[in-house]
Amino acid sequence: MLKNRVALFITLLIGFLWFFLPARANNLNLANGAITGNTVTFEIGWENAWNYTENDGNHDAIWIFVKGQTASGTWIHIDVEQSSTLHHTSSPLTIETVSDGKGLFLLLQTQGFTNVVAAQVSVKTTVNLEEFRQIKIFGIEMVHIPQGSFYIGDGASVSSLADASGNPILVESEEEIDLTKITIHNPNTEFAPAELPQLLPGGFPKGTESFYVMKYEVSQLQYVDFLNTLTYTQQKNRTSLLPSSPKGTFAMVNPYQRDSLYRNGIVIHEPGVEPSKPARYAMDYNKNQQPNDNEDGLHRAANFLSWADLSAYLDWAALRPITELEFEKLSRGKSTIPVAGEFAWGTATVSNANNPTNDGTVFESVSDVPLSESGLANHGTYIATEGWGLRGVLRTGFAANESTNRLEAGATYYGVMEISGNVWEQTIMIARGGENFTRTNGDGMIDESGNANVQSWCNPSTASGVLLKGGGWQSTISDVGSWRDLAISDRFYSHLKPASRRNSVGGRGGR
């Protein structure tokens, strides 16, 4: 009998540990790169990788792409071979190639979730890598959004999309949509919402086909690495202050309010010289002159990104913007009946993340705990004696820990983080020219001015056709049907074109 009890205890303990095994981090890391001829090898590791596709779930993946610095100092995108048999990886990963050869995806071959530790990867490129001064490999964690129909609109949010009766609409295919049958429900009375055109063409990504989306918002370190591959002229257009500004200058902030960082720590580390020597950028939020140290908020979401900045980053990374329809799909999930005023986590209540812990470090999180049925998000709460509380961005993935559920992590149905709050997402609208957007991906190369140059994308200068979604760190929340920036169907700012850098706007991309 005693034996049986011991066995029962051990069994339950194993089951408990299996279910609640601490998964410490995401901690995507690439290391030990080496090149030979056309081949680059490296090690990759990340935690909390998952693949639930055989149980009607989805999976994550890492988007890998390669850049090379030529002898003249210019960085170019390096294509990889399109045949998957020419690339190799060790267990537990498998490789998924893409038709344009701009990079490849690494994902779990096996079902379940695990921490990937130092898996070996070998990628064959289309050029001899030994001719470059330097090769750099980049990895971005993405989430796969499966094929399937879904609802847009929630029947309540400001300027949300609806049928003639004001109800949500089921999107079932990628075919063109007659927009005369779609209405703008509960229209914004302060600013006239963007008028819908007659037709949404078949080429506009509607979200019923599968696609990848970045699991997190573009981080500040991510933007720094991007800046460090640009020419002086390109850098000049992708930052707020001249690349020739003194060492330690915060590069993205409003030039007229240089002390208002809103937790952005991107600095000029080595000033550039116009026109030929680009600056070197780094993170130094704590201003201790030690670049990229453990208190510089490396993984905080990048704020102060205009549409021109975000679209340039996405073109450079061979990704693309996501549409407002895809935004609702990746948040709500396939065929899920909408909840009026719902946020990314599927309920209409939110708890504010306002009290950072381990501030600036890779462990940056908050001490706030979400209330029952509420998700945790970084948004604005005005307190008369304290002002707006936390005035700025938090680490991407700050709310998720080893045992969080969807609400606690503030995650969408598919496991995408910070869709509600932190920074506003920049999506492609079905109006103001955005309807002409197609799913063309960036080719890895931006133009000489530092702008995206993909034909169907919204104009970098005017930002016409771009819609801010999901709210940011300063967004306050009122009743359902009123001010509710974080609600996934809210289109309050459809009148606004994000052509300027704002302290609460960033974004992410897809493919």
Place this chain on the structure above:
Amino acid sequence: MRKIYLIALITFQFTAVVNAQAHYSGGAGGGYASTAIGNSTFAFQGDSITTKAFDVTVFPNPLTSNDVFKAKFTGLKHTEKISIVVSDMIGSRLMVEQVDASDEITINLPIDRLSKGIYLITFQHNNHKITRRFNYSN
């Protein structure tokens, strides 16, 4: 009784998989990383660029089965161990070994497992790693 334990265990595991649309766990760091190879003039102690705390040269290179393969180090602390991993170009590990740190060491390659080609040898000393290529012809 045993059946009940088995069912309990399977239920735990099954529940974890079947109930999951996605995985909502997370922790430190971020979902982004990069690493550089080559003549980087700008290395940070972050997770963006691998930094070097010691250096190593392997010789002779190319080498044959008749040669004695050696590694010469600078910047090592002799009180520590060095981990050595030899792998082929598709990432298969052919040798994993730990040796005492010394300015020069002899590497006993698994000759019987090598065929003509290019291999990678990675040295790890504390938290720092360096990878070198070598060309083997038998």
